[in-house]
Amino acid sequence: MGKVVGIDLGTTNSAIAVMEGNEAVIIANAEGERITPSVVGFSKTNERLVGRIAKRQAITNPERTVVSIKRRMGTDYTVSVDGKKYTPQEISAMILQKLKTDAEAYLGQPITQAVITVPAYFTDAQRQATKDAGKIAGMEVLRIINEPTAAALAYGLDKEGTQTILVFDLGGGTFDVSILEIGDGVFEVKSTSGNNRLGGDDFDDKIISWLIEEFKKDHGIDLRNDKMAMHRLKEAAEKAKHELSGVITADINIPYITATQEGPLHLEKSLTRARFNEMTADLVEKTMGPTRQALKDSGLKPSEIDKVILVGGSTRIPAVQDAIRNFIGKEPFKGINPDEVVAAGAAIQAGVLAGDVTDVVLLDVTPLSLGIETLGGIFTRIIERNTTIPTAKSQIFTTAADNQTSVDIHVLQGERKMAGNNVTMGRFQLAGLPSAPRGVPQVEVKFDIDVNGIVHVTAKDLATNKEQTITLTSSTGLSDEDIDRMVKDAEKYAEEDEKHLKEIETRNNADSMIYQAEKLIKDNAEQMDEENREAISKAKDELQSALNGNDLEDIKAKTEILTNAVYAFSAKMYEKANPQGGDGEEDYINTDYSTPDDEDNK
Amino acid sequence: MTEEELKEVIDNSEDTESLMKEANEENEVIKRLKTEMEKHQEEAQKNRELYLRLLADVENMKKRAVREREEYIQFATLPVIKKILAVIDDLERALDMSAGDQNYEALFKGVEMINNSLHELIKAEGVEPIDAVGKPFDPQFHQPLTVETGSDYIENTVTDELQRGYIMKGRVIRPSLVKVSG
Numbered sequence: 111m112g113k114v115v116g117i118d119l120g121t122t123n124s125a126i127a128v129m130e131g132n133e134a135v136i137i138a139n140a141e142g143e144r145i146t147p148s149v150v151g152f153s154k155t156n157e158r159l160v161g162r163i164a165k166r167q168a169i170t171n172p173e174r175t176v177v178s179i180k181r182r183m184g185t186d187y188t189v190s191v192d193g194k195k196y197t198p199q200e201i202s203a204m205i206l207q208k209l210k211t212d213a214e215a216y217l218g219q220p221i222t223q224a225v226i227t228v229p230a231y232f233t234d235a236q237r238q239a240t241k242d243a244g245k246i247a248g249m250e251v252l253r254i255i256n257e258p259t260a261a262a263l264a265y266g267l268d269k270e271g272t273q274t275i276l277v278f279d280l281g282g283g284t285f286d287v288s289i290l291e292i293g294d295g296v297f298e299v300k301s302t303s304g305n306n307r308l309g310g311d312d313f314d315d316k317i318i319s320w321l322i323e324e325f326k327k328d329h330g331i332d333l334r335n336d337k338m339a340m341h342r343l344k345e346a347a348e349k350a351k352h353e354l355s356g357v358i359t360a361d362i363n364i365p366y367i368t369a370t371q372e373g374p375l376h377l378e379k380s381l382t383r384a385r386f387n388e389m390t391a392d393l394v395e396k397t398m399g400p401t402r403q404a405l406k407d408s409g410l411k412p413s414e415i416d417k418v419i420l421v422g423g424s425t426r427i428p429a430v431q432d433a434i435r436n437f438i439g440k441e442p443f444k445g446i447n448p449d450e451v452v453a454a455g456a457a458i459q460a461g462v463l464a465g466d467v468t469d470v471v472l473l474d475v476t477p478l479s480l481g482i483e484t485l486g487g488i489f490t491r492i493i494e495r496n497t498t499i500p501t502a503k504s505q506i507f508t509t510a511a512d513n514q515t516s517v518d519i520h521v522l523q524g525e526r527k528m529a530g531n532n533v534t535m536g537r538f539q540l541a542g543l544p545s546a547p548r549g550v551p552q553v554e555v556k557f558d559i560d561v562n563g564i565v566h567v568t569a570k571d572l573a574t575n576k577e578q579t580i581t582l583t584s585s586t587g588l589s590d591e592d593i594d595r596m597v598k599d600a601e602k603y604a605e606e607d608e609k610h611l612k613e614i615e616t617r618n619n620a621d622s623m624i625y626q627a628e629k630l631i632k633d634n635a636e637q638m639d640e641e642n643r644e645a646i647s648k649a650k651d652e653l654q655s656a657l658n659g660n661d662l663e664d665i666k667a668k669t670e671i672l673t674n675a676v677y678a679f680s681a682k683m684y685e686k687a688n689p690q691g692g693d694g695e696e697d698y699i700n701t702d703y704s705t706p707d708d709e710d711n712k
Numbered sequence: 713m714t715e716e717e718l719k720e721v722i723d724n725s726e727d728t729e730s731l732m733k734e735a736n737e738e739n740e741v742i743k744r745l746k747t748e749m750e751k752h753q754e755e756a757q758k759n760r761e762l763y764l765r766l767l768a769d770v771e772n773m774k775k776r777a778v779r780e781r782e783e784y785i786q787f788a789t790l791p792v793i794k795k796i797l798a799v800i801d802d803l804e805r806a807l808d809m810s811a812g813d814q815n816y817e818a819l820f821k822g823v824e825m826i827n828n829s830l831h832e833l834i835k836a837e838g839v840e841p842i843d844a845v846g847k848p849f850d851p852q853f854h855q856p857l858t859v860e861t862g863s864d865y866i867e868n869t870v871t872d873e874l875q876r877g878y879i880m881k882g883r884v885i886r887p888s889l890v891k892v893s894g
Contacts, residue, residue: 141883141884142883153851154867154868163852166851166855166887167849169856169857170849170868170892337858337874338857338874338889341857341874341875473764473767473768473771496775498768498771498772498775500761500768501765501769502765560761561764
C-alpha cells in the first residue's frame, strides 16, 4: 500500500505532510516552500497556475485568479473562466492536485489516499464538498478531520486521558477558536467561534500605516501612491513583525525609498514591541471576543481548560500569546511550527489509518545522563540524557595514584558537571589491580541499559581481565518533577559549574605535571645536569605552593613554567639520543609526551 | 492353564513390550521437541533483544544526525560570510574616505566597484539575475506591481524592471518586480 498523506487545505495557505519513520514530515513544494498559497489562476495563454505563481500573477489577471475558495465550499457558487464554469470543489481540487503532484515527486511513488482537514464549524455539505475535491484530484479521502483535532493529534494529546483543549488558530486570513474534549481517543467539539476576516496581513498593515504616517510627518510625502515604495514597506513591515517576536526593538531601514527634487530620501525608523502592541491592540482584542464567546458557549470556565494549542503563524506574536495566556491562565503549547501543525496532525491520522503508526515499537529514553565520578569530583558522562535505550557505551579510565590496586566506581545520574550535585545510583569497587605507576592501568567502564531501563555497570581491568558488575535501576526514586528540576538546575548553574570544572581541571593538570616532573628527576638522576634539576625542582616547588593557594591564574602560569622546564630537559635528552634529529621532530615528540595525561584520571 | 491361555499371555506381554517401546520413543520425541522449542525461544528472545538494540541505535543515530545537521546549518553560511566581510571592509572604506569629502565621482566609482564585487560573489554561489524587460510576462520569474496600458509593448510584456530578480541553481529566490503591459 502506498503512503497516505495528510493535507491542511487552508483558506490562504495549504500544506501537505506524510509519516516518515514515526514522525510527520512536511513536504516542500516544487518551489521549495513548505506552504503553498491556496490560489488558482488561469493565465491569458490558458495555462492553469497554482500556488505562489498564481498569487504572483493575480495583479495582471485579477478576473481569472481565484483566492480564498474555501469560503465558498459547499455552496453553489461557481467561477467562470472563458465561458467554463468551475465549482469550488473543482478549484480546491486544483490546489490538492498541485500538493499531490509535488509530494509524489518527493516520495517517488503515487499518492492515492489522503486525510484532509476542515474547520470544526464546517457543515456536512462543506465536508462532502471537500471530500469531492479530493476525489476530483485523484485521491480517496479516507477521512475528513477537524483542524483543531489535527493540531491536538500533532501534540499527541489524544494519548493523555480525558481533557479539555482550546485551539487558537490565527492564520493568514481567518481566525478560528475551538474548544474540544478528548477522551479515549475520541474528540468532541464543544464550541467554535472566530472571525473570518482577520489574519497576519492585518498586523503588517498596521506597521505599514504607521510608517507612511511617520514618513509624511518627516518629509511631507505620501508613499501610498508609490507602488514600489509600498512593496518595500510591506516587506519591511513583515520583517519587523517577525523580529518583534524575538527582540523588543526592530530597526526598519529602507534606503532610497523615494526621491524628490532635492535628492533621494531614506526611511529610518525603529519600532519597539510596546509600540507595536499598542497599534495592534484592537486586532488582539478581535481574537479575544470570539475566544470568550467560545468559552461561554461551551459552558466552561477558563480554569476548566486543560491545554491551549496555538495554530497559525500569527500566534507567534507575543501580544497574542500574552492575551490568551492571561485569559486562560495557562502557558500555551508551542514547539511545533504553528504553520505546519495541522498538516502534521493530519499526517499522523493518515499514518494511523494506513497502519504505519500502530505497529511502532515505542522505545524509552534515559531521562538523565549517566556517568561516574572522576578525579577531583568531576562527573564524567558515559551515556547522555535522551539516549534511546537499550544501549551500551564504554570508556577507558586509569588510576590517579602510583600503585593504586583498586578503583572505586561511583555511578551517578544528573546533568550537573560536578558529581556532588548529581544523584548517586550506586557504588562498587574493582580490586586486585596489579601495582603500576599512575596513568598506566586501563580500566574499561561499561554502561549497559537494557530495554527495561535496568543499568548494568561493569568495570574491567584490561590487563588482568578482572571485572566487577553492579546492576541498578535507573531513575530510582526520581519523579518527573525531580528530573525536570535537575535538567533546569543544570541550565541555571551552567556557568558556575563550568567555572568549577575549569578550576578542577587546572588543578588536575598541575598535579599531573608535578608528578611527571618528579618522575623525570628520579628516572634521569644521572643524566640530568644541575642546571636542569634546579630549574625543574624550583618550578615544581613553586607550582606546589601555588596549588595550596586559590589563585587559578597563578596555578596555570606556574604549570606552564614547569611544563617548559620539563620540556627543555626532555628536548636535550632527545638531542643527545639522536643528534641528527631536526627541530620539527623534537616538537612532535614533545607534544606526544603529554598525551597520557589528557585521558581522564580515575 | 491351557495352551491357548498361555499363548494369550505371551501375546499380551509382547503387546505390552511393543507398547512400552512405542511410549519410550514418543517420550524421546517430546523431549527432543521440548529442547528444540527452548532453543528457539531463547533464540527469539535473543533476536528480539538484538532488534531492540538496533532500533535504539537507529534512534540514537537519528538524534546525532539532527544534532550534526543543526551544527552544520549554524555554520553553513560561513564561507559566504567570509567573502562578504571583504565587501563590508570596502564599503566602510568608501564611507570613511568620503566623509567630509565632496568628491562625488570617486565615491560613485568606489560604490560601483563594490557592487561589482558583490555581484561576482553571488555569481560564484550560483546566483544569476533574471532577464525581465522586453520578455513576455512569466509569473514564474516576474512579479508585477502595476499593469500599464497604452505602452509600446505588445500585451503581457514586461515593460520595466523596478527591482531585479534572482535565480539560484535553477530555483527562483526572488522574482523580478516589474511593470507589465496591459
